[in-house]
Amino acid sequence: MAKIKSNYSCTECGGVANKWAGQCPACGQWNSLVECVVDAGTNRYSQTPQSLAQTAPVLQLSEIDALEVPRFTTGIEEFDRVLGGGLVCGGVVLIGGDPGIGKSTLLLQALAAMAMQKRVLYVSGEESGAQIALRSKRLGVENSALKLQAEIQLEKILSTLVQHKPQVVVIDSIQTMYSDALSSAPGSVAQVRECAAQLTRAAKLSNITIIMVGHVTKEGALAGPRVLEHIVDTVLYFEGDTHSSFRLVRAIKNRFGAVNELGVFAMTERGLKGVSNPSALFLSQHDTPVPGACVMVTQEGSRPLLVEIQALVDTSHAPNARRLSVGLEQNRLAMLLAVLHRHAGIAAFDQDVFINAVGGVKIVEPAADLAVLMAIHSSMRNRPLPRGLVVFGEVGLAGEIRPAPRGQERLREAAKLGFSVALIPKANAPKQPIEGLQIVAVDRIDQALSKLREIEN
Numbered sequence: 527m528a529k530i531k532s533n534y535s536c537t538e539c540g541g542v543a544n545k546w547a548g549q550c551p552a553c554g555q556w557n558s559l560v561e562c563v564v565d566a567g568t569n570r571y572s573q574t575p576q577s578l579a580q581t582a583p584v585l586q587l588s589e590i591d592a593l594e595v596p597r598f599t600t601g602i603e604e605f606d607r608v609l610g611g612g613l614v615c616g617g618v619v620l621i622g623g624d625p626g627i628g629k630s631t632l633l634l635q636a637l638a639a640m641a642m643q644k645r646v647l648y649v650s651g652e653e654s655g656a657q658i659a660l661r662s663k664r665l666g667v668e669n670s671a672l673k674l675q676a677e678i679q680l681e682k683i684l685s686t687l688v689q690h691k692p693q694v695v696v697i698d699s700i701q702t703m704y705s706d707a708l709s710s711a712p713g714s715v716a717q718v719r720e721c722a723a724q725l726t727r728a729a730k731l732s733n734i735t736i737i738m739v740g741h742v743t744k745e746g747a748l749a750g751p752r753v754l755e756h757i758v759d760t761v762l763y764f765e766g767d768t769h770s771s772f773r774l775v776r777a778i779k780n781r782f783g784a785v786n787e788l789g790v791f792a793m794t795e796r797g798l799k800g801v802s803n804p805s806a807l808f809l810s811q812h813d814t815p816v817p818g819a820c821v822m823v824t825q826e827g828s829r830p831l832l833v834e835i836q837a838l839v840d841t842s843h844a845p846n847a848r849r850l851s852v853g854l855e856q857n858r859l860a861m862l863l864a865v866l867h868r869h870a871g872i873a874a875f876d877q878d879v880f881i882n883a884v885g886g887v888k889i890v891e892p893a894a895d896l897a898v899l900m901a902i903h904s905s906m907r908n909r910p911l912p913r914g915l916v917v918f919g920e921v922g923l924a925g926e927i928r929p930a931p932r933g934q935e936r937l938r939e940a941a942k943l944g945f946s947v948a949l950i951p952k953a954n955a956p957k958q959p960i961e962g963l964q965i966v967a968v969d970r971i972d973q974a975l976s977k978l979r980e981i982e983n
């Protein structure tokens with residue numbers, strides 16, 4: 527095969543250079559130049575279209591039939607839920623997560639279930655056939671009609687796709703694949719991008735559903751270029767603490783469904799099992815109320831989840847007090863402490879502040895703000911929050927408490943789980959009373975703290 531020429535393009539601005547350099551000549555960004563294939567000669571892309579969807583003439587939007595995409599189930603209910611109701615023919619899914627969190631396990635289980643109705647292929651670049659066979663025994667799916675290929679060369683995989691015509695393919699993982707067209711090593715940005723693009727093209731042309739596994743970096747982003755996320759239709763992330771048995775799968779991007787949908791699994795000795803009613807998983811069990819713990823209701827996609835937020839405030843002995851957060855946003859913590867000082871007169875400049883969302887869940891929505899502040903306040907005073915209290919609401923820089931989306935659903939879930947008092951934004955106060963739940967609606971942070979004192983007494 528003729529060597530294809532390569533040049534270097536910037537991952538930040540897209541600028542092109544002939545030689546590698548530490549700094550992009552176009553935008554000045556450091557370490558952003560990566561090797562890419564050059565369009566060799568005339569029409570490499572006219573044979574394999576560069577555009578990922580098939581090309582079509584210009585049409586009036588109203589002339590085009592809005593076809594409902596046909597979906598099929600993965601055989602795992604929680605997995606279907608994150609995907610927005612199942613997989614789509616010709617759809618490409620990227621699934622990321624820390625090593626050992628359960629990506630291969632989940633996909634093997636799903637493929638084994640799908641093998642009953644569809645032609646499926648598992649391409650593994652990380653484990654040998656024997657290792658996967660062993661795992662499938664453990665999962666109790668060794669008798670499935672699943673086809674397996676241990677291969678890392680893209681061209682061979684593409685020809686397998688043509689030969690065997692599978693309907694669903696898992697690529698585990700995209701970082702181990704390499705294309706002969708490029709000279710760089712597997713896992714490099716250029717290779718990952720080229721392999722993902724070629725596979726996506728194959729998926730669209732032959733209507734194959736492809737699920738790619740992607741590794742994440744230390745920072746938690748998918749390793750390799752961000753373009754991976756642009757190429758594929760759906761991006762899922764595995765979250766959770768590898769020490770606890772619960773795993774969350776979250777949709778970050780979905781061209782065929784809602785994002786922020788959440789699938790909850792428990793890792794057992796026979797693989798991942800879906801948890802259909804997860805709302806009380808992320809509460810730690812205290813016999814007596816403890817200072818620094820506050821329960822919030824977070825809304826993950828279509829379902830509310832009760833999560834305990836913990837805070838520890840301790841006198842700092844370092845010149846700069848430490849602010850540390852696990853599962854919540856670090857920058858937001860600094861901001862909330864500033865709001866607490868300016869609008870409620872509670873200073874923490876000489877205190878180390880640690881916050882944590884129990885159970886390894888990651889909370890990105892700002893509706894956690896009020897619960898974080900309540901937990902911090904409780905830890906500072908070394909006094910537990912009242913029993914049965916549940917809190918949510920966003921806190922603004924002016925000290926105001928802003929509403930959270932879908933307040934009613936959150937409140938109903940809290941009432942269902944036996945919570946008796948809800949401290950919430952005024953705009954979220956329900957019009958009809960909710961049975962068993964006392965509503966305390968506030969619109970400023972200082973008001974929230976004084977209402978809290980009233981509840982305590």
Ligand code: TYD
Pocket residue numbers: 623624625626627628629630631632661664665793794795796797798
């Ligand atoms: P794995 O699915 O290989 O993770 P990834 O592909 O994301 O790197 O491994 C998941 C972990 O789960 C592994 O450390 C062993 C454990 N495990 C179980 O607890 N029960 C099981 O049935 C299986 C197959 C794995």
Ligand code: MG
Pocket residue numbers: 629630631652698
């Ligand atoms: Mg794996």
